[in-house]
Amino acid sequence: xxxxxxxxxxxxxxxxxxxxxxxxxxxxxxxxxxxxxxxxxxxxxxxxxxxxxxxxxxxxxxxxxxxxxxxxxxxxxxxxxxxxxxxxxxxxxxxxxxxxxxxxxxxxxxxxxxxxxxxxxxxxxxxxxxxxxxxxxxxxxxxxxxxxxxxxxxxxxxxxxxxxxxxxxxxxxxxxxxxxxxxxxxxxxxxxxxxxxxxxxxxxxxxxxxxxxxxxxxxxxxxxxxxxxxxxxxxxxxxxxxxxxxxxxxxxxxxxxxxxxxxxxxxxxxxxxxxxxxxxxxxxxxxxxxxxxxxxxxxxxxxxxxxxxxxxxxxxxxxxxxxxxxxxxxxxxxxxxxxxxxxxxxxxxxxxxxxxxxxxxxxxxxxxxxxxxxxxxxxxxxxxxxxxxxxxxxxxxxxxxxxxxxxxxx
Numbered sequence: 517x518x519x520x521x522x523x524x525x526x527x528x529x530x531x532x533x534x535x536x537x538x539x540x541x542x543x544x545x546x547x548x549x550x551x552x553x554x555x556x557x558x559x560x561x562x563x564x565x566x567x568x569x570x571x572x573x574x575x576x577x578x579x580x581x582x583x584x585x586x587x588x589x590x591x592x593x594x595x596x597x598x599x600x601x602x603x604x605x606x607x608x609x610x611x612x613x614x615x616x617x618x619x620x621x622x623x624x625x626x627x628x629x630x631x632x633x634x635x636x637x638x639x640x641x642x643x644x645x646x647x648x649x650x651x652x653x654x655x656x657x658x659x660x661x662x663x664x665x666x667x668x669x670x671x672x673x674x675x676x677x678x679x680x681x682x683x684x685x686x687x688x689x690x691x692x693x694x695x696x697x698x699x700x701x702x703x704x705x706x707x708x709x710x711x712x713x714x715x716x717x718x719x720x721x722x723x724x725x726x727x728x729x730x731x732x733x734x735x736x737x738x739x740x741x742x743x744x745x746x747x748x749x750x751x752x753x754x755x756x757x758x759x760x761x762x763x764x765x766x767x768x769x770x771x772x773x774x775x776x777x778x779x780x781x782x783x784x785x786x787x788x789x790x791x792x793x794x795x796x797x798x799x800x801x802x803x804x805x806x807x808x809x810x811x812x813x814x815x816x817x818x819x820x821x822x823x824x825x826x827x828x829x830x831x832x833x834x835x836x837x838x839x840x841x842x843x844x845x846x847x848x849x850x851x852x853x854x855x856x857x858x859x860x861x862x863x864x865x866x867x868x869x870x871x872x873x874x875x876x877x878x879x880x881x882x883x884x885x886x887x888x889x890x891x892x893x894x895x896x897x898x899x900x901x902x903x904x905x906x907x908x909x910x911x912x913x914x915x916x917x918x919x920x921x922x923x924x925x926x
Contacts, residue, residue: 517743517798518584519558519568525923528561534923535559535567541919546910547572550769552885553761554582555902558797559920562895563805568797574758574903575775585798587744587757588901589773589780591791591882592848595713597736597745597803598789599653599859601728602716603823604735610723613653613858616646617715620722623695629658630698635672644702649719651703652712653858654831656841658699659710669700679711680786687718687728687787706843707832707856717789728787739816740806742799747792749780757781757794760884760903772905791883797899800888804897808890828878828892830855830862837864848881848907871914872921879913887913894924 525532538557546552554572558565570582605611611619618625627647628640643658651657660666662673673679676693680686690711700708717728724731729747737745749757757775764770775781780794806813807828810821819827832841838851838861849861853868860878863869879889885907887900898920900912 517796519798520565522568523564523566525566528564528566529926530561530566530923531925538919539569539571542571552902552904553769556582556586556797558801558899560801560897583756585756585796587749587753587794587796588886588903589760589884590793590795590886591884593880593882593886593888594789594791594793596859596880597793598713598716600819601720601732601736603819603827605723607820607823611649613650614648616648617652618646620719621691628698629702630669630700634668635675638698640698647703650831652715654856655707655709655712656704657710657712658701658703659712660700660708661710667700669698672697685786687714690714691718701843707838707841708843711790713790714788717787728789736818739818740802740813742802745793745795745799747784747787749794754781758903760905762905797901800899801897804888804890804899808892808897827858828860828862829857830864831857872917881907881913883907885912
């Protein structure tokens with residue numbers, strides 16, 4: 517699917533001259549210097565695309581230019597989609613946010629908290645309270661990621677391959693491995709980026725009785741017309757699948773994942789709701805438009821308006837931001853002045869965050885430097901796609917904000 521036709525930026529209260537600075541900046545800072553291969557930036561306001569520009573290459577080795585319908589690995593931009601999927605079951609009365617997770621994962625009833633030691637000889641203490649569904653949705657569960665390389669617990673994640681990186685891994689196998697590992701902290705006491713959203717995908721399966729990919733197709737992708745979003749890229753679409761890059765020791769761009777030999781080009785058993793999806797800018801824009809419109813798009817209702825409002829509130833205790841509650845070393849957002857909702861970061865204080873924007877905008881990003889944000893106060897959506905790992909190497913979201921917000925003229 518390609519993007520909707522763009523309108524004149526001035527027709528939706530934006531400056532076309534200011535928006536033109538996006539490509540100038542990206543070309544000068546990143547493409548001309550070969551820091552990234554290419555990018556696609558989409559700015560939508562008042563339901564219309566005001567700016568859409570593919571620049572550079574989607575595959576440097578094959579000489580393929582970036583296209584509006586390029587398929588990207590969106591990694592952690594899968595998380596908001598998974599959270600929305602779970603909340604459709606919330607609206608069916610399948611769970612409450614304060615329900616204990618062990619209601620659906622009985623072997624997690626007696627999870628404990630790390631005190632000291634190395635795997636498998638951990639010394640642990642009891643949790644202060646059981647882990648809840650909201651703890652998972654807000655990354656306050658006590659779970660972690662193996663790539664953090666910060667603690668003895670995440671070292672055990674790497675040793676056991678928690679997250680299904682090995683061939684043949686499944687969500688169920690991940691759940692079983694986690695049952696034998698301690699939490700980093702007692703649920704609800706800290707914030708730590710983690711495999712929690714993969715667990716949400718497993719909960720979707722248990723509650724619905726459907727495979728996670730099938731549920732997403734039936735309840736999100738199909739109704740929204742997200743025709744290029746899924747866990748794999750079928751053979752007939754591989755020509756549109758971008759190459760993924762990283763930076764070598766010499767700081768030169770190099771291939772991370774060839775689209776033709778990628779794991780995404782073949783069937784996958786680990787259906788990662790936390791980071792396993794591929795998508796296009798057009799598909800993800802439709803997802804964002806649904807959120808901004810209060811849960812509906814083109815007559816299809818995914819969620820109710822009040823559910824979206826609940827998801828995009830700050831759910832950290834006592835209104836805290838990530839800087840006061842954060843435990844880990846990695847996130848797809850800055851910590852100061854930023855809270856967290858049910859699947860999104862939430863802007864609390866732009867001055868404290870030192871980022872131009874609005875209170876209440878919600879956002880997330882992905883490991884290959886993709887990013888999006890939705891600003892209800894300005895009726896604004898931005899989707900940025902590229903394929904460069906790791907995210908955080910270049911502050912694309914911050915730079916795009918300084919270019920896009922000054923384009924607002926009414």
